[in-house]
Amino acid sequence: MERLIERSLFASRWMMAPMYLGLAGALAILVWVFLVELWKFLLIVPVMTVNDAILGVLALIDLSLAANLLMIVIFSGYENFVSRMDLDKERDRPEWQGEVDFSGLKLKLIASIVAISGIHLLKVFMDVAKYTPDHIRWMVVIHMVFVVSGVLLAAMDWIASNAKGRKKKPYPAD
Template identity: 85%
Template sequence: MERLIERSLFASRWLMAPMYLGLAFALVLLVWVFAVELWKLILLLPVMTVDDAVLGVLALIDLSLAANLLMIVIFSGYENFVSRMNLETQEDRPEWQGEVDFSGLKLKLVASIVAISGIHLLKVFMDVAHYTPEHIRWMVVIHLVFVISGVLLAAMDWIASHAKTLKKPKPIAN
């Protein structure tokens, strides 16, 4: 009975696979939105101001960071929680694929969220006339919460990894 339960629990990891396929579809949606934003930027070209150009490029960077974040979650999540991808023969396989553990995934996620939040904040600062001081204040507070959360998460991971090394028995010198 115990073995059956354990095998069933282990097999249940495959329930995550449709979620990662759904995230891959979400990546298609981001590519579509990127193309639409790029097209809008191209159409503005004849009358574009410097601020329009910078805001448009920031929107594209924001979308590419979100897509990068999605790829990290898809690859690392699938490999950490479902199954290893047998793609060793692929020449263009990302170097980090298969090497990002859950701790590294958390840090990459937080770093991406901080970068995306920073870009949103920069867009607000470039178009400050369209926002209330209250809205700007909340955007800054939220960004700072993301930054502080990232620093605390990194500190916790650093402490945990150093605690593991301290617990390892030291080799006896002869």
């Protein structure tokens, strides 16, 4: 009975596979939005101001970072929680694929979120007249929450990895 339960629980990991396929679909949506933004950006090139150029590029970078974040979640999540991808013979396989554990995934996620939040904040600062001081304040607070969360996650992972590395030494005899 125990073996049946354990095998069933282990097999349940495959219920995550449709979620990763759904995220791949979300990646396709991000590609579409990126192409639409790029098209809009290209259409205003003849009359573009410096601010328009910077804001347009930031929007494209923002979408690119979100897509990168999605790829990290798809690859790392699938390999950590569902099954290893047998792609060792693939020349284009990213070096980090198969080597990012859950701890590394958390840090990559929070770093990406901080970068995306920073870009949103930079967009606000580039067009500050459009926003109320209260809105700007909240954007800064939210960004700082992401930054502090990232630092705390990194510190917790560092503490945990150092704690695992140390072996408890017996107290010296008196």
